[in-house]
Amino acid sequence: MNLAAVRAIYLFEMARWGRTLMQSVLSPVLSTSLYFVVFGAAIGRRISEIDGVPYGAFIVPGLIMLSVLTESISNGSFGIYFPRFTGTIYEVLSAPVSPLEIVLGYVGAAATKSIILGLIILATAALFVEVRVLHPFWMLSFLVLTAASFSLFGFLIGIWADGFERLQVIPMLVVTPLTFLGGTFYSLSMLPPFWQTVSMFNPIVYLVSGFRWSFYGVADVGIATSLAAIAGFFVLCLVVAWWIFRTGYRLKA
Amino acid sequence: MTRIISISGLSKTYASGFQALKDINLDIHRGEIFALLGPNGAGKTTLISIICGIVTPSQGTITVDGHDIVRDYRHTRGLIGLVPQELSTDMFETPWATVSFSRGLFGKARDPAVVERVLKDLSLWDKRDQRIMTLSGGMKRRVLIAKALAHEPKILFLDEPTAGVDVELRKEMWALVRGLREQGVTIILTTHYIEEAEEMADRVGVVSKGELIVVEDKARLMKKLGKKELTLHLASPLAAIPEALATRGLTLNGDGSRLVFTYDRQAERTGITALLSDLSAAGIRFTDLDTSESTLEDIFVGLVRSAP
Incomplete structure (x- = not known):
């Protein structure tokens, strides 16, 4: 294995992130703080508790997941799209690196950034509400698995996209709406039965639910189902990545 | 190698x-x-x-x-x-x-x-x-x-x-x-x-x-593919190449003021001596002469043009 190449790609991507900390970290932290002000303070006064958890604390896992999902996709897609856009991808394609090493470098860096961001948002949330983590191991497991899966998903979008507009289409029109409708700000039990059934088709529900369980021990769906859903999504993305490198789709003529 | x-x-x-x-x-x-x-x-x-x-x-x-x-x-x-x-x-x-x-x-x-x-x-x-x-x-x-x-x-x-x-x-x-x-x-x-x-x-x-x-x-x-050219700068311009020189493969350039002779420098006889004798016999005088060799560019252009 060409570990030097994985390290080079990883550190190069992390250094790029370091140069744009304002945009990469401060912006999501500010947005999350605003969610706390609007949802936690304003709406939270009308909804005191959900499943025995104060509303302000209840929305914390969902808000972390919202940021981790969007940032993972954004980091993963931009990391590979930018070299394609500038033409510097030639160097990666002509280097003695395997597809797995390329994915490890780019997706590893994108996931690391998202995990750091998730932890920063958790720390920020602790300034507003009392947050407890019942199952720290599972909390970290969900965080890592979600960041890795969606960074890989973003990586695939970055290869598929043929312009900056397309780079934004799936995150804006699919992922963000699904996240908002995935139980970030409410429990599924608050919905009418029909919408509860519809929500079961939203993959984000399983992520938010599992992540919230690791905090407060309450969940809309079983923890095993949540884990299976995110693991299944990760495997699906791996299969698509394998196909892309095997066929050279959008990478090689 | x-x-x-x-x-x-x-x-x-x-x-x-x-x-x-x-x-x-x-x-x-x-x-x-x-x-x-x-x-x-x-x-x-x-x-x-x-x-x-x-x-x-x-x-x-x-x-x-x-x-x-x-x-x-x-x-x-x-x-x-x-x-x-x-x-x-x-x-x-x-x-x-x-x-x-x-x-x-x-x-x-x-x-x-x-x-x-x-x-x-x-x-x-x-x-x-x-x-x-x-x-x-x-x-x-x-x-x-x-x-x-x-x-x-x-x-x-x-x-x-x-x-x-x-x-x-x-x-x-x-x-x-x-x-x-x-x-x-x-x-x-x-x-x-x-x-x-x-x-x-x-x-x-x-x-x-x-x-x-x-x-x-x-x-x-x-x-192999390069050519060498001898250019003669004539004392008096010619309207056309004289009959006596027709078989020499000459071209007339520059308003008839230059005669160009292409030859193979690897050949046993380049034909230059005979050409100069014929010119003298025909009463054609020249004031200067120079030689030039094909560049790789000339060869390249020739090859690409002749490619099917």
Whole structure:
């Protein structure tokens, strides 16, 4: 294995992130703080508790997941799209690196950034509400698995996209709406039965639910189902990545 | 000479149906400078891209240092450095960061001393911490060369290395290429500047419409296909070539003031002595004479025009 190449790609991507900390970290932290002000303070006064958890604390896992999902996709897609856009991808394609090493470098860096961001948002949330983590191991497991899966998903979008507009289409029109409708700000039990059934088709529900369980021990769906859903999504993305490198789709003529 | 690259039956047809390469067979010798010439769209960059792993071939096999480029890609790519035609750079990075990245990408351990040497060799040391976007076109070209040399390759592909580079820098690059050759690096370059190939190449290959129409030692090619011309500047212009000289194959140029005689300098008899006698007998006087030889460019243009 060409570990030097994985390290080079990883550190190069992390250094790029370091140069744009304002945009990469401060912006999501500010947005999350605003969610706390609007949802936690304003709406939270009308909804005191959900499943025995104060509303302000209840929305914390969902808000972390919202940021981790969007940032993972954004980091993963931009990391590979930018070299394609500038033409510097030639160097990666002509280097003695395997597809797995390329994915490890780019997706590893994108996931690391998202995990750091998730932890920063958790720390920020602790300034507003009392947050407890019942199952720290599972909390970290969900965080890592979600960041890795969606960074890989973003990586695939970055290869598929043929312009900056397309780079934004799936995150804006699919992922963000699904996240908002995935139980970030409410429990599924608050919905009418029909919408509860519809929500079961939203993959984000399983992520938010599992992540919230690791905090407060309450969940809309079983923890095993949540884990299976995110693991299944990760495997699906791996299969698509394998196909892309095997066929050279959008990478090689 | 041992061969370091061997290309056999290589063809490439793009998804659009355009056939960029047709049954290319070529051996590159270890330690030589090989110039690949051809008009735009001839297939030079496609050929280089396939060897480097950027483009997938439709047919044929390529070995580098005896290893198949698909099966043993780690070994073959590790030997190759590529300087692309386009100025594709990490514009927000510094030369130091991007050259260090290239070294790691090719599996080499961090070695600041090597990066420093490469940057100094390319006169980039003073600019090492400047963002690439602030550098001139020529400097960006140097950065690309530095990136290609960061992992100390044994084979260097230079795709139009001096395009858009001023004369001074071009000469510096020629010196650099010669220095690399002296270190044993095999160099394959494509260029639009034929004088570059004439100046540097040991062998020349001409690609036209996806076919390799000539591969020849440069000196032999120039001897074989080159022509020599004798130009006589006449004392009085002629309206037409006189009957007595009609069989000499002369052409009349410059409003009838110059007679041009083409001859083969390798031939036993060039025909110059006989021509001068005939001119004297016909009463044609000349005030000056000069000779000239075909350049590689003349030969190249002739080859490409005559290609099917």
